[in-house]
Amino acid sequence: MRTLLLVAHGSRREASNDEVRQLTDQLQSYINADEPPLFDKVSCAFLELAPPSIPDGLEYFISAGTKEIIVLPYFLSAGRHVSEDIPAEVDKVRDKYPNVKIKIADYLGSSSGICHLLLSLAVK
């Protein structure tokens, strides 16, 4: 079982957290349309200010039997949150389950596809 955990910062504004949850649902639909699906399940977690936490999100997947988790930082810049805080949260769980493979993917802002996306919005 291979799963994807989208990790956002988390906000005091609940509507912003809901945007992340809706995006997670969209990702799940997107994946379900693939045959075979790239991931069995997609979920989200928040670094702070909203549930679930990153460890809770990871443990949810592990208790469901996943053996491989990709953690995907939904962040635009490579600041301390991406370089230190998210890895530290992941390590809390990694150390408890050495047989589960957990990989942190590149953060959203590092994607070379961002330019194309921005220009699509700019001319819409």
Place this chain on the structure above:
Amino acid sequence: MRTLLLVAHGSRREASNDEVRQLTDQLQSYINADEPPLFDKVSCAFLELAPPSIPDGLEYFISAGTKEIIVLPYFLSAGRHVSEDIPAEVDKVRDKYPNVKIKIADYLGSSSGICHLLLSLAVK
């Protein structure tokens, strides 16, 4: 003359602001490759914490002779910054130059292309 202003939040961490400036350079290169180019010039501005401000970014374009500016919010969620603060900053300049057309595009997080980009990162 038609120009594009990428607007980010701005950070106390200068490397994060530099990421936005580098992305702006990438956008300019991307646009230059189009014939005819979608925009004559791309620049960036910051809502707070880093120069130039949104009014300064807009006035830079206007002093160079632009008649149409697209403001593109480089934000992931539709919070107060996107719904209130950026429009308020734009209005300061709009009121001074009624003959310049300034349009605020949809923010990055609203793009339906985000799913595809995230999955590309997840399987990289």
